[in-house]
Amino acid sequence: MKKTIMIFFVIIVSLAIIASTGCKGEVKQEEAAETTAAGESQEIVFAPETLNDYGTGDKCRFTAGGGELFLEKVTDLPEFPKADEKYTIGFANYFAFDDCGSQLMKYVPEAGEECGVEVLAYDCNWDPIKQAETVDAWIMQGVDGVILSALDPYGIEPTLEKLHKAGIPIVCFENPPLVNYVDCVVIPDPWYGGYMAAEYLVKALGEKADNSKIAILRIPEWYWTIEGREGGFRQYLREQGLNTEIIIGQGLEVEDHADRFENILQAHPDLTAGYGTYSSAGIGMVQATLAMDRMDDVTLVGWDLDRPVHAAVKEGHLVASPAYSMRQSSSYMVAHMVNILNGNADIVPAITWMATEPILPENADEMYEIFFEGETLKDYMEGKLEE
Numbered sequence: 001m002k003k004t005i006m007i008f009f010v011i012i013v014s015l016a017i018i019a020s021t022g023c024k025g026e027v028k029q030e031e032a033a034e035t036t037a038a039g040e041s042q043e044i045v046f047a048p049e050t051l052n053d054y055g056t057g058d059k060c061r062f063t064a065g066g067g068e069l070f071l072e073k074v075t076d077l078p079e080f081p082k083a084d085e086k087y088t089i090g091f092a093n094y095f096a097f098d099d100c101g102s103q104l105m106k107y108v109p110e111a112g113e114e115c116g117v118e119v120l121a122y123d124c125n126w127d128p129i130k131q132a133e134t135v136d137a138w139i140m141q142g143v144d145g146v147i148l149s150a151l152d153p154y155g156i157e158p159t160l161e162k163l164h165k166a167g168i169p170i171v172c173f174e175n176p177p178l179v180n181y182v183d184c185v186v187i188p189d190p191w192y193g194g195y196m197a198a199e200y201l202v203k204a205l206g207e208k209a210d211n212s213k214i215a216i217l218r219i220p221e222w223y224w225t226i227e228g229r230e231g232g233f234r235q236y237l238r239e240q241g242l243n244t245e246i247i248i249g250q251g252l253e254v255e256d257h258a259d260r261f262e263n264i265l266q267a268h269p270d271l272t273a274g275y276g277t278y279s280s281a282g283i284g285m286v287q288a289t290l291a292m293d294r295m296d297d298v299t300l301v302g303w304d305l306d307r308p309v310h311a312a313v314k315e316g317h318l319v320a321s322p323a324y325s326m327r328q329s330s331s332y333m334v335a336h337m338v339n340i341l342n343g344n345a346d347i348v349p350a351i352t353w354m355a356t357e358p359i360l361p362e363n364a365d366e367m368y369e370i371f372f373e374g375e376t377l378k379d380y381m382e383g384k385l386e387e
Contacts, residue, residue: 065346067349068352074328075328078332080115081344082115085144088118089118089143090138091147092122092124092147092149098306099279103326103327104121105121108334112334128152131151139166144169150177156177157177160177171333172185175224183340184336184352186329186336186352187225187352188353190231191229193229193322193356194230195232195233197232198234198301199236208272208299209242212242213244214273215274217249217250218278229277247264254287256280258287261289262288271298273300274298281302282302286300300319303321309321310380311377314361314364324355327373368380
């Protein structure tokens with residue numbers, strides 16, 4: 001019961017943060033400011049603490065064996081089980097307009113081939129209605145399992161209920177629905193990555209970190225993963241007892257974030273730093289900062305593994321970028337699903353935490369070659385690769 005109350009408290013606090021940033025001192029159409037008092041005391045809560053009661057509600061069909069698997073390196077991969085039958089698995093991807101999403105469209109079917117199953121990979125293009133309609137069609141088609149990252153963590157419940165009634169297992173990726181009816185979750189710890197991003201940013205800022213003004217660019221809809229990346233970032237600032245003013249900007253693709261950050265830079269000439277909570281946000285920040293010739297006085301940190309992110313870190317435009325592997329994520333999602341379908345759910349962890357490692361100037365080349373197999377960062381930066 002105490003754990004359940006804690007989860008509810010964390011969710012309510014997250015929603016309260018969103019509400020507060022949307023009503024204080026509007027700067028531009030979608031930007032707002034918030035101040036964190038120095039020395040504010042709050043317990044640091046990472047994602048494992050918010051999810052370790054996940055799947056224990058009255059409507060739960062949490063068939064995985066239980067427990068949690070924590071991966072340490074982005075190169076750690078599972079042993080692929082062989083399918084007992086020719087299963088068909090639907091994969092409802094959130095979007096594929098960046099390298100992370102497009103890699104999932106490639107690696108999930110490849111993992112399916114390793115296990116001997118067919119994967120129906122569909123790009124939902126950030127449309128929760130399309131995601132629900134796609135899964136409904138798969139239920140009618142009679143797929144054996146569904147893998148999805150819930151674009152609407154509450155609105156997906158009717159779809160999960162339909163899958164449950166049809167006896168179709170569900171593996172959730174990255175953005176877990178805040179309702180039950182799932183068999184297992186494969187996810188990075190967004191709180192940990194956000195905390196890591198803040199740590200590298202504060203180190204780079206040095207004395208400028210205190211009494212600083214920091215912009216955070218995020219996705220407009222409520223998305224558990226982005227909330228965690230922002231939450232962990234804020235937690236580190238609080239832990240350090242720093243006076244910080246936070247400016248919030250929202251968008252989806254790179255162009256949106258470049259426009260938002262340019263607006264913020266114009267409205268706040270004293271801006272100290274920026275944090276892009278995912279690939280498009282970080283890339284857009286870099287573009288706007290370079291275009292306005294502000295790179296010398298604005299320090300940026302990112303999140304994600306995209307090619308332009310690696311290049312920006314290598315060039316010193318981003319001080320760091322926490323990232324996790326789409327190959328690793330895809331492999332575990334499919335391996336878990338096949339084990340469940342084979343009747344071996346007892347060996348599947350309830351929650352599998354992907355490894356998160358930082359992309360830094362000193363390891364950017366190495367990390368690039370891990371995330372983009374067969375390519376080099378040098379060739380990408382010299383324009384020798386076809387995208």
